[in-house]
Amino acid sequence: MLDLSGKVAVVTGAGSGIGRGISLALAAAGARIFASDLLLERAEETARLVREAGGEGIPQQIDVTDPDAVQGMAEAASHEFGRLDICVANAGLFRNSSILSMPLEDWNQLMAVNVTGVFLTVQACAREMIRHGNGGRVITLSSVAGERANRGGFAYSGSKAAVRMMTRCWAQDLAAFDITVNSIAPGLIDTPMGDYIWGHVKPETAAAVPANRLGIPEDIGKLACWLASDEADYITGTYNVMDGGYLDRPFDRSGLDAERALNTGLSGDELLAALDGAGQDGFSAGVTRRAELELG
Numbered sequence: 001m002l003d004l005s006g007k008v009a010v011v012t013g014a015g016s017g018i019g020r021g022i023s024l025a026l027a028a029a030g031a032r033i034f035a036s037d038l039l040l041e042r043a044e045e046t047a048r049l050v051r052e053a054g055g056e057g058i059p060q061q062i063d064v065t066d067p068d069a070v071q072g073m074a075e076a077a078s079h080e081f082g083r084l085d086i087c088v089a090n091a092g093l094f095r096n097s098s099i100l101s102m103p104l105e106d107w108n109q110l111m112a113v114n115v116t117g118v119f120l121t122v123q124a125c126a127r128e129m130i131r132h133g134n135g136g137r138v139i140t141l142s143s144v145a146g147e148r149a150n151r152g153g154f155a156y157s158g159s160k161a162a163v164r165m166m167t168r169c170w171a172q173d174l175a176a177f178d179i180t181v182n183s184i185a186p187g188l189i190d191t192p193m194g195d196y197i198w199g200h201v202k203p204e205t206a207a208a209v210p211a212n213r214l215g216i217p218e219d220i221g222k223l224a225c226w227l228a229s230d231e232a233d234y235i236t237g238t239y240n241v242m243d244g245g246y247l248d249r250p251f252d253r254s255g256l257d258a259e260r261a262l263n264t265g266l267s268g269d270e271l272l273a274a275l276d277g278a279g280q281d282g283f284s285a286g287v288t289r290r291a292e293l294e295l296g
């Protein structure tokens with residue numbers, strides 16, 4: 001069992017799925033948890049679960065796109081517990097839309113949370129870690145989507161590729177302060193976000209994973225614990241895929257074929273009208289949904 005006793009961890013997006021799984025795993029290893037989320041009741045639920053399991057958990061409502069709120073989160077955690085050792089920049093959103101139909105508003109929101117929110121979180125936490133002088137561990141959540149191109153995935157995949165490269169650069173920036181920075185790249189993890197994206201085809205989706213099951217937040221929690229532990233003190237700037245082999249799955253051409261079928265016998269204007277008609281529900285005549293995370 002890894003020992004994180006005495007350590008203090010900030011986890012963003014801690015109120016659901018992977019963030020909750022990581023919070024509970026870190027707490028089980030002895031870390032005290034500052035559980036933050038956009039939705040207070042979700043953060044409170046995670047903090048309650050941590051305490052029920054015998055740990056220390058404090059909830060906080062913050063929006064990771066708000067610089068002052070993120071700064072307040074890092075300061076509050078380090079003042080409350082007297083130190084800050086672990087930062088898990090987990091909060092993220094999913095949007096799926098073709099380059100032909102992505103609304104600017106969706107793009108801006110996705111980048112604000114998935115890229116700017118991660119930057120603000122890591123900056124504020126790293127500065128608190130340096131203030132306390134104990135080194136630290138930063139963990140970011142990228143995705144296998146940041147490595148493999150998906151139709152309709154340019155914005156989400158682009159944001160996760162950015163997280164991957166920012167992580168490597170931050171490892172260089174923070175090495176002199178004994179702060180390691182590593183990324184976890186999950187595959188298909190069974191969470192509310194996953195449910196929203198492929199919940200309607202869950203058994204087929206699980207069957208497409210070479211390990212023959214979806215991942216669960218506890219899987220990611222184990223890896224986060226290891227990366228946060230003394231065992232991982234010589235690993236930094238890395239990208240850790242945890243996906244049951246999903247990244248190397250065969251190409252699925254079903255959506256592409258539907259789109260090609262649409263692109264026969266229509267004029268250019270008719271084709272664009274058909275795509276716009278699929279519009280907010282996705283491109284490919286509805287083959288790909290515009291998945292939108294429901295925030296409460």
Ligand SMILES: NC(=O)c1ccc[n+]([C@@H]2O[C@H](COP(=O)([O-])OP(=O)(O)OC[C@H]3O[C@@H](n4cnc5c(N)ncnc54)[C@H](O)[C@@H]3O)[C@@H](O)[C@H]2O)c1
Pocket residue numbers: 012013014015016017018019036037038039042062063064065090091092093094113117141142143144185186187188189190191192193194293295
């Ligand atoms: N589930 C998967 O299959 C999967 C795969 C790869 C990567 N990821 C990444 O893992 C992370 C967690 O995903 P999940 O599946 O647990 O998602 P989730 O939707 O279940 O949970 C995300 C949490 O983040 C919070 N959040 C959203 N916007 C926020 C904001 N502006 N400020 C603060 N909190 C905010 C939400 O309230 C929610 O509690 C995300 O970064 C996601 O992109 C997930």
